[in-house]
Amino acid sequence: MPKRKAAIAVGGVAALGAAALLLPNANASQDKASGAAGTARTLKAADASDLAAQLQKALGDALAGSYYDSAKRQLVVNVVSGDKNVIVQAEKAGAAVRQVGNSTARLRSAARTLKARATVPGTAWAVDPRTNKVVVTADSTVTGAKWDRVRSTVRGLGSDMATLKRSAGAFKTFVSGGDAIFSQVPGGNVRCSLGFNVTASDGSPAFLTAGHCGVAAKQWSDSQNGQPIATVDQATFPGQGDFSLVKYDDPSTQAPSEVNAGNGQTVQINQAVDATVGQTVFRMGSTTGLHDGQVTGLDATVNFQSETDPNGVDTVTGLIQTDVCAEAGDSGGSLFTQDGGAVGLTSGGSGDCTSGGETFFQPVTAALQATGATLGAGAGAGAGGQAGAGDQSGAGAGDQSGAGAGDQSGAGARDQSGAGAGDQSGAGDGSGAGDQAGGDQIGGGADPSATAGGEQSGAGNRSGAGTGHRPGAGAGSSSLTGTR
Numbered sequence: 263m264p265k266r267k268a269a270i271a272v273g274g275v276a277a278l279g280a281a282a283l284l285l286p287n288a289n290a291s292q293d294k295a296s297g298a299a300g301t302a303r304t305l306k307a308a309d310a311s312d313l314a315a316q317l318q319k320a321l322g323d324a325l326a327g328s329y330y331d332s333a334k335r336q337l338v339v340n341v342v343s344g345d346k347n348v349i350v351q352a353e354k355a356g357a358a359v360r361q362v363g364n365s366t367a368r369l370r371s372a373a374r375t376l377k378a379r380a381t382v383p384g385t386a387w388a389v390d391p392r393t394n395k396v397v398v399t400a401d402s403t404v405t406g407a408k409w410d411r412v413r414s415t416v417r418g419l420g421s422d423m424a425t426l427k428r429s430a431g432a433f434k435t436f437v438s439g440g441d442a443i444f445s446q447v448p449g450g451n452v453r454c455s456l457g458f459n460v461t462a463s464d465g466s467p468a469f470l471t472a473g474h475c476g477v478a479a480k481q482w483s484d485s486q487n488g489q490p491i492a493t494v495d496q497a498t499f500p501g502q503g504d505f506s507l508v509k510y511d512d513p514s515t516q517a518p519s520e521v522n523a524g525n526g527q528t529v530q531i532n533q534a535v536d537a538t539v540g541q542t543v544f545r546m547g548s549t550t551g552l553h554d555g556q557v558t559g560l561d562a563t564v565n566f567q568s569e570t571d572p573n574g575v576d577t578v579t580g581l582i583q584t585d586v587c588a589e590a591g592d593s594g595g596s597l598f599t600q601d602g603g604a605v606g607l608t609s610g611g612s613g614d615c616t617s618g619g620e621t622f623f624q625p626v627t628a629a630l631q632a633t634g635a636t637l638g639a640g641a642g643a644g645a646g647g648q649a650g651a652g653d654q655s656g657a658g659a660g661d662q663s664g665a666g667a668g669d670q671s672g673a674g675a676r677d678q679s680g681a682g683a684g685d686q687s688g689a690g691d692g693s694g695a696g697d698q699a700g701g702d703q704i705g706g707g708a709d710p711s712a713t714a715g716g717e718q719s720g721a722g723n724r725s726g727a728g729t730g731h732r733p734g735a736g737a738g739s740s741s742l743t744g745t746r
Contacts, residue, residue, distance in 0.1 A: 280544060280554040302336045303356035308601060310337040311538035317355055323366040324348040327391030330540035331358070332556075337538075340391055362394040364423060372396045372419050373563075380415040382408045383567035383575045384433055386622075388559035388583055391539055396424040397559070399620070401432045401612050403567065431612035431619055433566055435474045435504075435593055442548055443471065443508075443594075444486045445479030451486060452479045455547065455595040457607040458531060458626065459517035460507070462495065463634035467517040468509040470629055471594035472607055473499030474576075476506025491515075496633050500566070500576035504609040505629035506594075519638025521596045524552050534626045534637055535603035537582045543605055544598055545584075545623075549591030550615045559583030564622050566610060581622040582606050587615040597623045604637060 305313065310330045314337055318325060325348070326340035336358045341348050343361040352359050369389045373396055376387050384401040398416050400409060416426040445452045454475035462468040469492070476497030481490035490511065497506040510517065519531040523546060537543070537557045544554045562581040568574030582597070588608055597606035606623030613619010630636065 280552045301356075302334075302353075302358035304335045305330075305337060305356070306335070307332070307538065307541040308535065308599065308603065310335075311536055311541065313337050313355060313357060314339070314538055315536060317352060317357060321348055321351060325352070326362050326364060326366050326369065326394060327389055328357070328539070329391045330538050332540055332542070334358070338391075340394055364394045368423070369394075369396055372423050375419060376415060376424075377563070380412045381565055381575065381577060382412065383565050384408075385412055386433065386562060386564045386583075386620075388562040390559065393425070395422070398424060398426045399429050400426065401429045403432045429612050429620060430617070431614070433564055433610060433612050435472065435566060435610035442486075442591075443475075443482045443484060443492070444488070445482050445490075446487075447479050453486075453591065454478075454482075454593050455591075455608070457594050457596050458521075458604050458637060459519055460630070460633075460635040460637055461517075462507060462509055466509050466513055467515045468492075468495065468507055468635060469517065470607055470626065470633075470635070471506050471508060472609055472624065473497050473504040473506050474609075475594050476508065482508060498632065500578045502579055503628060503632065504578050504581070504624045505607055505632070507629075507633040507635055517638070521546055521598055529598060529600075530602050531598065531604050531637060532602040533604070534630055535599060535605055536627050537605050537625065542600070543584060543586060544600065545586045545588060545592070545595060545608065545621070546598075547588060547592035547595045547608070549589050550587065553586050553588075553615060555584050555586035557582060557584050558620070562622055564610065578609065578622075580625065580628060581609055582625055584621055584623065585618065586621050587613060587619055588621040589614050597626075 307330050314328045314330075317328070317339060324341070324345060326342055328337060328339040330336075331338050337356070338360055339352050339357045340360050340362045341352060342365045343363065349359050349361070373387060373389070376396065376398060380387075380398070382404060384403040385398065387396055387398045389395070390397045396419070398412065400412050404412060413426060416424045443454050443456055452475065454471055457470040457472070459467070459469050476494045477499050480494050482492045482494070483490050492508045492510045495507045495509045498504065499506075520528045521531060523529050523544075537560060539557050539560060541557050542554060543557055544552060546552050560582060561579070562583040563577065563579045564581060566576040566578065568576050582605065584597070586597070588595075588611055592608050593610070595608045596604070597608065598604055604626040606625055607629065609622045609624050611619055611621035613621075
């Protein structure tokens with residue numbers, strides 16, 4: 263794409279319900295701050311995210327998680343019963359306080375137990391702040407002795423600490439993609455998607471996409487059989503994240519900071535923001551178009567089946583979990599908020615956009631911090647240093663901006679029915695928030711038919727095979743979506 267817009271547009275057929283929710287009155291909601299100290303304030307989702315970051319920085323592990331109550335438009339923070347000093351500080355800052363039984367330390371200990379005893383392909387876990395438990399999800403491939411092992415581990419933690427649920431389909435990375443990018447490798451073509459245009463630390467134009475795309479191939483084109491127009495500079499997968507920084511070969515490439523939301527509409531990306539459990543987010547992809555849903559977990563751990571080692575597992579930590587649907591071809595694509603916050607890059611998941619499922623995303627703030635890149639032409643956001651437009655009187659100086667797609671609570675047609683399964687916590691330390699309670703229920707969500715081949719296991723810069731990416735799914739210019 264020499265000298266033409268390297269837009270983050272995620273083209274394809276936009277879901278009309280999600281588009282109706284996203285585009286009109288993007289900035290219509292207003293804060294209504296309450297004047298009395300100790301009274302929970304009414305907040306937009308972005309401002310709730312910023313307040314959560316401030317409180318986390320000020321109070322640390324004295325908090326046992328937080329989430330956004332979209333119905334009441336309040337930030338709810340969990341505090342272990344009896345810690346009156348923390349309760350007072352949280353209430354003064356404007357949060358609603360809920361007293362719970364499990365501390366952050368206890369929840370992290372449970373996650374470490376899961377990592378040691380239940381790390382099998384097809385499992386995931388995260389802390390659910392709404393239930394104050396670790397939610398473990400097992401996909402349809404976890405059967406027999408593996409299922410018994412996972413179930414036994416969860417039961418050993420106790421029903422007050424952990425819950426287990428099933429997810430139909432299989433956890434996999436979704437290669438193919440948004441604003442489609444292509445690479446030719448031995449054995450076939452790799453197809454992923456652009457996520458967000460950025461400026462690399464040396465000032466050159468670049469974009470972010472999924473790490474599993476970057477380890478599959480080094481050079482990328484904007485057409486299936488075209489000449490390469492960008493080269494991978496950094497790639498991380500598996501391990502602590504799933505992100506790649508890819509630099510455009512032509513230093514004069516225009517790389518605007520925007521996402522194509524379909525139907526000729528674009529969303530300007532203003533900053534990178536951190537996700538908050540309960541906030542509404544949007545994903546765009548060339549395979550499935552525009553879809554919306556909610557963040558259900560943070561700092562999630564996902565154990566993907568390795569595609570290069572039948573007995574191996576590709577474990578990725580630090581991901582965002584959502585109930586936004588995705589399918590093969592959506593990898594690397596954009597997760598963003600209604601008001602222009604860059605939230606994540608599509609990593610993988612299970613299910614589809616008919617039956618629903620759960621999808622995991624690499625946080626953009628972490629990818630920017632690791633690569634040293636900034637959004638757009640460099641005026642955008644660094645990693646987690648942006649503040650939301652909030653007016654909250656915070657405790658501590660928050661360093662993450664509120665992400666938040668306004669404060670809508672599921673209005674508009676959410677094109678996916680899946681209830682974000684399996685909140686995974688980060689490698690034994692997830693404080694993140696899952697959204698599901700309930701034990702041992704069977705999740706919905708059909709297995710995506712396209713299996714996006716070419717997922718290599720092992721860390722580092724594997725140049726692996728990456729076959730089986732569906733060519734040309736979806737329409738034209740979806741942005742950074744590619745899930746391999």
